[in-house]
Amino acid sequence: MSVEVYYDDDADLGLIQGRTVAVIGYGSQGHAHALSLRDSGVDVVIGLPAGSKSRPKAEEQGLRVLTPAEAAAEADVIMILAPDTAQRGLYADSIAPNLAPGKAIFFGHGFNIRYGLIKPPADVDVAMVAPKGPGHLVRRQYVDGKGVPCLVAVEQDASGNAFGLALAYAKAIGGTRAGAIRTTFTEETETDLFGEQAVLCGGAAALVQTGFEVLTEAGYAPEVAYFECLHELKLIVDLMYEGGIARMRYSISDTAEYGDLSRGPRVIDSRVKEEMRKILGEIQSGEFAREWVAEDEAGRPNFAKWRAEGTAHPIEETGQKLRAMMSWVDRPITETA
Numbered sequence: 001m002s003v004e005v006y007y008d009d010d011a012d013l014g015l016i017q018g019r020t021v022a023v024i025g026y027g028s029q030g031h032a033h034a035l036s037l038r039d040s041g042v043d044v045v046i047g048l049p050a051g052s053k054s055r056p057k058a059e060e061q062g063l064r065v066l067t068p069a070e071a072a073a074e075a076d077v078i079m080i081l082a083p084d085t086a087q088r089g090l091y092a093d094s095i096a097p098n099l100a101p102g103k104a105i106f107f108g109h110g111f112n113i114r115y116g117l118i119k120p121p122a123d124v125d126v127a128m129v130a131p132k133g134p135g136h137l138v139r140r141q142y143v144d145g146k147g148v149p150c151l152v153a154v155e156q157d158a159s160g161n162a163f164g165l166a167l168a169y170a171k172a173i174g175g176t177r178a179g180a181i182r183t184t185f186t187e188e189t190e191t192d193l194f195g196e197q198a199v200l201c202g203g204a205a206a207l208v209q210t211g212f213e214v215l216t217e218a219g220y221a222p223e224v225a226y227f228e229c230l231h232e233l234k235l236i237v238d239l240m241y242e243g244g245i246a247r248m249r250y251s252i253s254d255t256a257e258y259g260d261l262s263r264g265p266r267v268i269d270s271r272v273k274e275e276m277r278k279i280l281g282e283i284q285s286g287e288f289a290r291e292w293v294a295e296d297e298a299g300r301p302n303f304a305k306w307r308a309e310g311t312a313h314p315i316e317e318t319g320q321k322l323r324a325m326m327s328w329v330d331r332p333i334t335e336t337a
């Protein structure tokens, strides 16, 4: 592999155990980082606004909860795990006034640093520890004695040991058990945004909805269309996840494989690839970030409209009815470990 990968033996847990870490936000990532840091012997304090609905959850887990400003003032390392759009205001109001030389500010995603929305002073370390999985899986893996691979990056090395500190943090949440890959804020941010827009969320959701529409508009039963376009996707993705596209093709019938090889490139054709390049260009130029920040500042009118349209899509009603028949779909991955 051409990337640098670091494991438990490369990381010194002592570097983080001697510090107080403020985890700002207690959602998907925040709860996983905070609980695993604590279980790794790190002094943890949670930063949440007074009215936050996450407060009772953190307190029930025995964590000390302060306001973001109070937590940032106490901490040596401040991990920002609030929503990306909240981070700029949070930083200006609560974090920046409580930074001091020698402190470190950490992120779980590089958006605000990459697009210059947060500009920390030169005398603090700026690093990222970004698990490549949802927070609930990060926590579940840690509890099981395993880990989710992490991306680790340093944007600013004021102390001279920012990378060591970030690796220690990754070890404390189980990341170096699986492997921590060194990257940059730019690479993590741009690839993360591209992946979620073009392939994982945007691309996959549009593919599923469009396939469902083509079948139902042609008169096929929505229930049958749901099974073919959404339900079985998990089976196929699980095969790819376990052994790549080759493993999936090995497992399916020859009829399916011939259809895949001969028809797939007609669906995802050169026009789609060109559109993907355009989307990547908008991410690289900052156009997407400017659009999203403006949309958020305007109260998210398009976001709300598109979200409502997605919820009203006929595939959702069909899916709700069918999932009620599936006794095994009863443990959402959002359940706390």
Ligand SMILES: NC(=O)C1=CN([C@@H]2O[C@H](COP(=O)(O)OP(=O)(O)OC[C@H]3O[C@@H](n4cnc5c(N)ncnc54)[C@H](OP(=O)(O)O)[C@@H]3O)[C@@H](O)[C@H]2O)C=CC1
Binding pocket: 024, 025, 026, 027, 028, 029, 030, 047, 048, 049, 051, 052, 053, 054, 055, 068, 080, 081, 082, 083, 084, 086, 090, 108, 109, 130, 131, 133, 134, 135
């Ligand atoms: N979801 C994931 O699996 C992944 C997320 N990331 C990154 O991790 C970061 C956190 O995302 P995620 O865990 O999904 O976020 P969530 O939306 O799950 O949780 C956000 C948390 O921040 C709190 N919060 C909201 N506003 C503020 C504020 N102004 N100050 C302090 N806390 C606030 C929320 O409290 P309340 O309950 O009151 O709303 C909630 O506890 C993001 O940068 C994201 O890109 C990276 C990899 C994967």
Ligand SMILES: CC[C@](O)(C(C)=O)C(=O)O
Binding pocket: 132, 133, 134, 192, 195, 196, 200, 201
């Ligand atoms: C794929 C979506 C993601 O990038 C993630 C869970 O990694 C996100 O921003 O939520």
Ligand SMILES: [Mg+2]
Binding pocket: 192, 196
């Ligand atoms: Mg991601």
Ligand SMILES: [Mg+2]
Binding pocket: 109, 192, 193, 196
């Ligand atoms: Mg993302």
